[in-house]
Amino acid sequence: MPTELLFRQDAYLKETPATVEAVNERGGIVLDRTIFYATGGGQPGDAGHLRRADGNLIAIGTTIYDPEDKSRVLHVPLEGQPAPAPGEAVTAILDWERRFKRMRIHTALHLLSVVLPYPVTGGSIGDGDGRLDFDIPEGGLDKAELAEKLNVLVARNADVTERWITDAELDANPGLVKTMSVKPPRGSGRVRLVAIGDIDLQPCGGTHVRNTAEIGLVAVTDIEKKGKQNRRVRIALA
Numbered sequence: 388m389p390t391e392l393l394f395r396q397d398a399y400l401k402e403t404p405a406t407v408e409a410v411n412e413r414g415g416i417v418l419d420r421t422i423f424y425a426t427g428g429g430q431p432g433d434a435g436h437l438r439r440a441d442g443n444l445i446a447i448g449t450t451i452y453d454p455e456d457k458s459r460v461l462h463v464p465l466e467g468q469p470a471p472a473p474g475e476a477v478t479a480i481l482d483w484e485r486r487f488k489r490m491r492i493h494t495a496l497h498l499l500s501v502v503l504p505y506p507v508t509g510g511s512i513g514d515g516d517g518r519l520d521f522d523i524p525e526g527g528l529d530k531a532e533l534a535e536k537l538n539v540l541v542a543r544n545a546d547v548t549e550r551w552i553t554d555a556e557l558d559a560n561p562g563l564v565k566t567m568s569v570k571p572p573r574g575s576g577r578v579r580l581v582a583i584g585d586i587d588l589q590p591c592g593g594t595h596v597r598n599t600a601e602i603g604l605v606a607v608t609d610i611e612k613k614g615k616q617n618r619r620v621r622i623a624l625a
C-alpha cells in the first residue's frame with residue numbers, strides 16, 4: 388500500500404495517529420499515513436518521534452522514500468531505538484520547530500525565483516537557511532538590493548495556495564517549470580501547482596507556509612560564483 392502523504396494536504400499537521408505497516412531489514416518504519424516530509428526537491432526529510440501505546444518514544448532521525456518502492460515512505464529511526472511491530476498503533480509527532488523553518492525558507496526560495504527570473508539549476512533547504520543556483524548570463528548581483536526586493540514580496544502578505552493540473556497541461560505550459568534540476572512530482576497523471584498570490588506559480592511537491600507574512604524578514608547572506616554562468620544565492624531567516 389502506498390503511504391498516504393498527509394503533509395501534501397496539510398503542511399501544518401504536527402501529529403497524527405498511524406498504523407505501522409512494516410519495518411524493513413534496516414529498521415526503516417513504514418506507516419499507513421505520515422505527516423513527515425520525505426527527502427526530495429532539495430528539502431531534507433523530517434525528524435520527530437513515534438509515540439507508542441505505552442507512551443514510550445521512538446526517535447526518528449530522517450524520512451525518505453523507500454528506494455525499493457517509491458510510493459512508500461520510510462521513517463528512519465536513530466540508532467538504538469526499539470522497533471515497533473507491524474499492525475502497531477502509534478502517534479507520529481513532527482519536530483515542528485525545524486519543519487516550520489524549512490517551510491519558511493522553502494516559500495522564500497519561491498519568491499527568490501521571482502526576484503531573479505533566471506533558470507534555476509539547483510537548490511537546497513536547511514534549518515533557517517537555503518540556496519538556489521541560477522543560470523545567469525552576467526554578474527552584478529547585489530546582496531542588499533536582492534534582500535530588499537525579497538522582503539517587499541514577503542511583506543505583500545500573499546496567500547499560498549495549491550491547485551492541480553494534468554501532466555498534459557503541464558507539457559503544454561513548459562514555462563511553468565523554473566527548476567530544471569528538480570523535476571515536478573508527476574506519475575499520478577496530475578501535477579501540483581503552488582501559487583503565491585499573483586506573484587508566483589510553479590509545480591512543487593514541497594511544504595509551504597500559508598501566507599508570505601509567516602516567512603518574516605529574510606537576509607541574503609551570500610552570492611557565490613559557481614562557474615561562468617552560475618550564481619549561488621544563499622538566504623537566511625533574519
Ligand SMILES: [Zn+2]
Binds near residue numbers: 494591594595
Ligand atoms: Zn515549493
